[in-house]
Amino acid sequence: MLLAFFGIWRRPQGFKIKDCLKSPSDYLVLAYLGWIIWTTGDYVSTTKAMIPFAGFYFATALSLSSLKKMGTFLNCWVVGLIVVAIFGISTELGFELAPGSSRLTESFFGRLALNTWIYNNPNALGHGVVILLPLGYYWFVWKRGLTLRVLGFAGISAGAYCVYLTQSKGAYLCGAAAAAVGLLFKKARYVQVFLLSVMLTAGIGALKLLPRMESLSAKEDGIEGRLMIWQLAYNAMQGTFSGEGWKRFEAWIETEQYGLIKKATHGSYVNVGADLGYPGLFLFVGILYACFRTVLQARPSEDDLEGQRIQKALLTLVSGYAASAWMIDRAYHTDYFFIAGACAAYHRLMTAAVVPSSEHMEVPASTAGAAPVESRALVPVGPGNGPLELAVGSEAGGEPFLGLAWRRIGLVDLTLITVSFYAVVYCWHYLMTNFIQI
Template sequence: MEFRLALFFLSFYYLRPQDWVPGLAGLNLVEPIIGTWIIVLLVYRSQASPLPGLLRTPHDWLMLTYFVYIMWTTPDWNYAFSDILSLTVFYALTVQSLTSWSRIYEFLRWWNAMILAVATIALLSLIGIDPTGAVELTQSKAGRLSIGTWLHNNPNALGHTVVAVLPLSYLLFFWKGTVSGRFLIFPICFFLAGATAWQTESKGAFLVGAGTILLLFVIGRHRIVQISTIVIALTVGISGLSFLPRMEHMGDIQSDEGVIGRVMAWEMARTATREYPTGVGYRQFKALIDWVDGTRVYHDIPKATHCSYVSIGADLGGYGLFIYLALLWVSFRSVLFLKTGSDLEERCRRAILILLAANVVSGWMINRGYHTEYFLLIAVAGAVHRLRVAEYLAKKTEEENVEETDAGPEWLGAPVGGLAVAGSTGQGGVALPPSAFSVSPLLDRQEPHRAFRGQAKRTRRSKSEPLKAPWNRLGLIDIGVTMALTWLVFTIWDYVITMI
């Protein structure tokens, strides 16, 4: 039941029926969803967590830190509390609902399906089927495709969303897939996403799509294949991008009025980071620029930053940006170095990496720092991390029980006359019943743990090969990497301001 609610919320987030379905406009549906989800997890839960508890991974602790930091630095406590609390709760509920690899896989498939649903709604508006009022909105955007929902009411947002389907569908349906998946489902997904992205004419979306497709031939490939792919991408790939809509203007980006306006907003945001080390407050930064049009001067024109990192940096300062990047880093670390044991797990691992990479790159071109998508991505990576830690704990307990069984209880002493009694091992030890090998009643109900215990018995290690504990605590490496990432963001930020 809780997993179905996770899928329902994903549908609600992407389709946003309250924006275009008659009778739902203005209704606050978030609180009822949260309340129902919590009740289901507490009372009607169908599958317990493989790692019970709310604060069991670095992802959990960093998310709590992020929430506390935002509340500590905000000048508008009531607004920030209601907004960031719901995002944090959705993170926790999603983590608690993704309790097995099969659930994570189905969640990713549903994620892909919901983006395709958005793409279908957008394409249908081009032939007169327009439930969201997309036609008028598209016309106001100089013919660049948009739909009438808050999340995708501009072509850049729509483009950056749908391009993720291109590599994601490949991993879910084509890579080691069935015949129907490879030659029917994948081509349909690729066409819908590609056609929608083409109609948005979003230069940033084209770059993200090209980059994530490139990753498909880098992640998990032989070194020679990786190098060859990168070389081809830097030559043929870059030349091919010039044939996409509006990409021919990439060379004169410094004269693009839209880019100039964004850079002016970036400069104001950078000033805010220097004057306010902890930021101006959650969602408080507003860039107001002066714009000259011929002989007329327009004052205090609102201008969006169109960048997640710039927005987070201005609102929350360098410390808040550090936490934001730390959450991305631990999510990458959880899946990047994960050793999977099946094609299903490897498929999920690569898909999560692609979604994370798309979010990181898109963050430089659109502002989604506070969007639910970010928190759901961290939740999926956190769920994978919980499964990894639970697997280790199950194997560790299994091996300890096996060693105790081999040694035999100390009070039995040596075997008596070589006689084997009922229930004995025949070697002087007593054979324990199967229940003695259980980790706990709570863990026994978990599908992953049954598989983990069986695997531990099949891959029994010698004492010279101790079971290696997975990373599950923030260390100097994590702090150092996040500091380097924060420095890199500010360096790129300053470079763009200086060059443009």
Template sequence: MLLAFFGIWRRPEGFKLDLLLKSPADYLVVAYLLWIIYTTGDYVSTAKAMIPFAGFYFASAIGLDSLKRMSTFLNCWVVGLIVVAIFGISTELGFELAPGSSSLTASFFGRLALNTWIYNNPNALGHGVVIILPLAYFWFVWKRGVLLRTLGFFGIAAGAYCVYLTQSKGAYLCGAAAATAGLLFRKARYVQVFLITVMMTAGIGALKLLPRMESLSAKEDGIEGRLMIWQLAYNAMQSTFSGEGWKRFEAWIETEQYGLIKKATHGSYVNVGADLGYPGLFLFVGILYACFRTVLQTRPAEDDLQAQRIQRALLTLVSGYAASAWMIDRAYHTDYFFIAGVCAAYHRVMSGRIASSSENSEEPVSAEVSDSAGAGGLTTGGDGGQTLVLAAESADVVPRDFSLSWRRLGLGDMTLIAVSFYAVVYCWHYLMTNFIQI
């Protein structure tokens, strides 16, 4: 992070403070971090703890100032997840790449886990890796050549087998949600209706065939315990309104075998609501809203596959995180701020192209956006005229069909965030009181 900020400071275009507030998500992230400091108290210590979160977000939002840099960033993300999947399945295949994973897996009764700090239980590994299924498709398979498609299918296969071995029911549902969001994106209405119908019938039937998915019932010990914790967290949010403070909510339940034990909240929305209260949960949901609106509203040129590919990759990441946040505690993980940061960077780049297009609209030159990452140049057309061919990351002259005119939060945005916030609270209350079998 320090190297990233040094690079931003030393880059030719320099650094200005107004770069910190260039997208709607920036304001929400700043408000969210300030609220954490305010509601937690112990202002100096809490502010110090927030510095890494702010750093990861703004280093991503400011540093990824071109589509080329965003592509490099997402390359690392996708390849990193494939490597994690390989480490996971290595335990099953007999060449353990993360020593100690076999004994750890045995302690979870055969459910795969990695002996690492992040993925040391089956649910964490499953939720971390499952997003590679839709992500690898859009990044390496969708409108790519044979070599990258081969890599993509390998990554999908490795990720699918790894998630299968974790037997994480939440991971299966999270992957299905992210894949559905990606497949529905920019499809014709009749295709969307068909895909939704398939997912609600054959899709649910396929999910039931996966390990431990034969039933989802509140009578199951694991789910029953989670719903009890959700009730405790809901009562804490209602009784305090502003929450108990960052990482201060603790859920203790009585068990016959172990007595009184401390349990995780098993849900990021639940975790934030108990810790930071209604305002904190409102801002947490608001940041996800800003990410979704940026990704869904942007209209790249039809021939700019790089911008479209990044758009679809971000949609799967945001969708996967939003779904996963119902099942595991990821509220204070850096991937939340990374995802928000790269969405804010995408917002900066794509909205900046609008400004560039308007400024250069009087120049009699046509712009064609190439999917390559090389530099642009002048080519001579058949009529003897010249056409400016731009690399996808260039922002000097761009076609008018790059459209992201959303620049600031308005009353409509606050209303939609409030509706989304209410939906989250409603679903939270409904699920903990009326769990439905599938």
């Protein structure tokens, strides 16, 4: 991390503190980390614990200063997931690349787990790898050449088999949600209606065919236990309003076999709500909102396939994380800050320094850093960006502007974040009291 910030400081355009406040996500992340410190107390040690999170976020947001760099970042992400999938299925295929994974898998009654610190249980492995399915398609298959398509399908197949072996119901649902968002994105309204109807009928039917999906019911011991923990967490959030402090909420339940045992919250929203209260959960949801708005509203030009591919990849990552956050504890994992940082970097690229151009002319990279100029039609200038069209208005000559006009949080954003926050709280309460079998 120190090397990353040294590189940012030594880059040609230099570094200024104001560079850390260029996107709405920047303010929300700072407020979120500040609230964690404030509500947890023990200010010195808590601040030290927050420095890595801030570092991962801002190093990502500031270093991905071109589409080429962002492409390299996502290449590493996708290839990393493929490597994890290969390590996972190696256990099933008889050449164990992570020693001890076979014994670990046996302890989970045949559900695949990887003997590593992060993926040492089936749910963690399943949720970690399942995003490879839609992400790998958009990154290696969508409008690519034959060689990359073959490699992409091979990687996706490895990921699909790995997730199948984990028998993680949550991972199946997470993958389906992320894939659904990708399929519906930028489709005509009638196509979206048709696809959504197919997903809610044939799609749910297909999900039921996967291992253990037939037992998706509140009567199952695992789900029943989680809902009990959710009730404890909900009571903690209501009872304290500001939460019990970062990583301080503990859920203990009584079992016949083991007596009183400590259990995880099994949900990032639940975890944040219990630890950080209503304000913390509001900011946690707000950061996801900022990521979604940036990615959904950005408009790369039609001939800029790299910009479109990055947009689809980021949307997949945000959707997958938001879905997984209902089922596993990932609130304090660095991938949350990596994803938010990547979306903030994409926001910077879409609202880059611009010069006026009524005909979307190309601008030499030497003009990078020029102050924004009031104009109706604009293009960005930044190293490695190319002539990606950008604008700050809504319409020009009957054609919608390209780029991203959203630059700061306004009243509408606060309203939508509030609505999203209350929707999360409502779903949390509804699921823990009225779980319905699908």
